[in-house]
Amino acid sequence: MNNDIEKVLFTEDQINQRLDELAATLTEKYQDKCPVLVTVMTGAMVFSSDLMRRLNFKLNVDYVDVSSYGTEAASGGEVRLIQDLSAGIKGRDVLIVEDIIDSGHTLKYLNKLFAQRGANSIKICAFLDKPDRREVDVKADYVGYEVPNEFIVGYGLDYNNLYRNLPYLGILKRSVYAN
Numbered sequence: 574m575n576n577d578i579e580k581v582l583f584t585e586d587q588i589n590q591r592l593d594e595l596a597a598t599l600t601e602k603y604q605d606k607c608p609v610l611v612t613v614m615t616g617a618m619v620f621s622s623d624l625m626r627r628l629n630f631k632l633n634v635d636y637v638d639v640s641s642y643g644t645e646a647a648s649g650g651e652v653r654l655i656q657d658l659s660a661g662i663k664g665r666d667v668l669i670v671e672d673i674i675d676s677g678h679t680l681k682y683l684n685k686l687f688a689q690r691g692a693n694s695i696k697i698c699a700f701l702d703k704p705d706r707r708e709v710d711v712k713a714d715y716v717g718y719e720v721p722n723e724f725i726v727g728y729g730l731d732y733n734n735l736y737r738n739l740p741y742l743g744i745l746k747r748s749v750y751a752n
């Protein structure tokens with residue numbers, strides 16, 4: 574598995590340190606709010622579970638599963654809701670936890686959906702941001718790292734549902750997906 578990685582972008586130690594910083598910021602912002610933490614499955618599962626254990630305030634946990642058409646190294650523009658939230662969010666403060674903002678379609682879709690349901694506030698916490706790839710105007714409120722326009726795997730992020738279990742973040746060798 575490690576042989577398929579071109580370069581390590583962030584080690585486990587670096588990620589842990591960044592999570593501490595993000596969690597400190599969020600703990601300050603959400604102290605008296607009891608938000609709903611909405612994890613976007615499956616990519617954000619690892620990030621979200623590590624992050625939430627560092628958050629020192631009351632929160633609810635929920636999740637959605639979405640897919641953008643085009644399953645491989647490029648995501649399509651159309652987003653489909655595969656698994657909806659288990660509870661209503663009317664009047665709630667929603668914090669969306671996502672692995673990476675790429676084209677922006679996924680988060681634009683979720684933002685609109687949650688706004689239609691009457692959320693009091695909607696904020697985005699994205700572990701990674703690939704600003705060069707943006708096709709629609711979406712900005713994360715909290716970002717772990719900005720990353721280059723490369724295909725990134727590990728720490729929850731996959732290629733063909735592989736590499737999610739790598740404890741670090743790496744750039745996938747092009748030879749793995751370009752053939």
Ligand code: IMP
Binds near residue numbers: 671
């Ligand atoms: P969007 O293009 O912003 O809608 O992002 C869609 C989804 O594509 C993200 O939630 C990720 O799951 C996936 N994705 C985008 N870029 C990468 C990448 O470099 N590695 C792994 N998954 C990615």
Ligand code: MG
Binds near residue numbers: 615617
């Ligand atoms: Mg995703």
